[in-house]
């Protein structure tokens with residue numbers, strides 16, 4: 001039975017210049033611009049969809065996706081956040097992070113997916129977003145476990161989860177249809193007990209950054 005109000009949704013989360021918030025209808029043009037500017041950067045890691053990249057990432061597609069994501073957020077099956085950066089007094093949409101396929105009851109588990117604009121890659125935006133989302137999912141979101149599945153070739157994405165201390169726990173052969181073929185994925189996971197003693201994943205990430213700064 002759907003929730004009257006899904007646990008932990010809607011929410012706005014932030015740390016420094018990184019802001020996560022629900023998408024708005026007015027994000028259509030900015031979302032489409034970022035997606036179109038990042039075709040070569042994103043296509044190797046995303047599910048295969050028939051059609052032209054620009055059409056698949058048009059403002060009209062955004063409006064369809066937005067409706068779908070709002071429905072899944074309302075029913076407690078997803079937590080889709082726009083990833084924004086606050087710089088020079090401006091908020092700029094630079095990426096996406098979602099806890100999807102949420103199963104509750106005895107699982108209380110979901111999968112995290114993400115991407116960021118190449119123009120701001122390497123600045124720790126997604127590790128920060130991930131830490132915010134995981135702490136939120138384990139707290140108000142009511143989840144106990146999050147999983148991330150990554151192609152072995154995707155070194156930057158594997159660095160994100162490895163830095164944050166996700167456990168590598170599975171190898172999924174021919175797991176998903178990505179960029180035109182069935183691709184193997186490495187399965188990473190984390191449960192709430194693994195970060196509770198440290199005051200959460202964001203606290204762990206801050207300590208790690210301070211050590212490497």
Ligand SMILES: CC(C)(COP(=O)(O)OP(=O)(O)OC[C@H]1O[C@@H](n2cnc3c(N)ncnc32)[C@H](O)[C@@H]1OP(=O)(O)O)[C@@H](O)C(=O)NCCC(=O)NCCS
Nearest residue numbers: 041045114115116121122123124125126127150156157159
């Ligand atoms: C994976 C991704 C989300 C990482 O986000 P991010 O905010 O750049 O994360 P980080 O800043 O922690 O950088 C992660 C790694 O990317 C690499 N990197 C750094 N700067 C980079 C740049 N300018 N360009 C490419 N890779 C870079 C480094 O290996 C870095 O690891 P390090 O901290 O050990 O040096 C981003 O690379 C991306 O969107 N890639 C395309 C889509 C994708 O792969 N999505 C995930 C599918 S599972």
